[in-house]
Amino acid sequence: MLTRIDHIGIACYDLDVTVEFYRRTYGFEDVHVEVNEEQGVREAMLKINDTGDGAASYLQLIQPIRDDSPVAKWMAKNGEGVHHIAFGTDRSVQKEADYIADEGVRVLYDTPRKGSMGSLINFLHPKDCHGVLTELVQKG
Ligand code: CMX
Ligand code: CO
Numbered sequence: 001m002l003t004r005i006d007h008i009g010i011a012c013y014d015l016d017v018t019v020e021f022y023r024r025t026y027g028f029e030d031v032h033v034e035v036n037e038e039q040g041v042r043e044a045m046l047k048i049n050d051t052g053d054g055a056a057s058y059l060q061l062i063q064p065i066r067d068d069s070p071v072a073k074w075m076a077k078n079g080e081g082v083h084h085i086a087f088g089t090d091r092s093v094q095k096e097a098d099y100i101a102d103e104g105v106r107v108l109y110d111t112p113r114k115g116s117m118g119s120l121i122n123f124l125h126p127k128d129c130h131g132v133l134t135e136l137v138q139k140g
Pocket of ligand 1: 009
C-alpha cells in the first residue's frame with residue numbers, strides 16, 4: 001500500500017543556490033546531500049516532516065550531472081520545476097510495482113534501483129499516470 005508522499009522531486013540549475021533559497025525562505029535546515037551516479041543527479045533531500053508510518057516527507061532537489069540524464073533531458077524542454085512525485089510504500093517496492101503493473105501501468109525498471117538515503121526505487125511511466133512521472137520508494 002502507498003502510505004505517504006515520500007518526496008516531491010524538483011529539478012534545478014544550481015543545487016547549492018536552490019538549497020539556500022529553501023533555507024532562507026522557508027527555514028528548511030535538515031538537508032542530506034548525495035550524488036546518484038546511476039540517476040545522473042546531485043541531489044539534496046530537505047526533510048519537511050515525520051509521518052505516521054515512521055518515515056518522513058522530503059523535497060528532493062535534483063541537479064543533473066550529465067547531459068544525457070533523464071533530468072537534463074526534461075530540463076532542456078521545461079527548465080526548472082516539479083519533475084516527479086514519489087510515494088512511499090509499506091511493502092517491498094518490487095511487490096508494489098508488480099501490483100501496479102497489473103493495472104496496465106508501465107514500470108520503468110525490471111528490478112528496483114538505488115535511491116536517496118539507501119532507499120530502493122522504481123518509476124511509473126508518466127504517460128500512463130496522466131502526465132505525472134511517479135516514483136515508488138521503499139525506505140532504506
Ligand atoms: N513528467 C511528465 N512527463 C514527462 C516527464 C516528467 N518528468 N519526463 C518525460 N515526460 C514526457 C515527455 O514530455 C514526453 O511526452 P510527449 O511525447 O508528449 O512529448 C514523453 O514523456 C517522453 O519523454 P522524452 O522526453 O522523450 O523522454 P524519455 O522517453 O527518453 O524519458 C522517462 C522519459 C520518464 C522514461 C525518463 O525520464 C526516465 O527514465 N525517468 C526515470 C528516472 C528519473 O527521472 N531519474 C531522475 C530522478 C531520480 C530520483 O528521483 O532519485
Ligand atoms: Co525522486
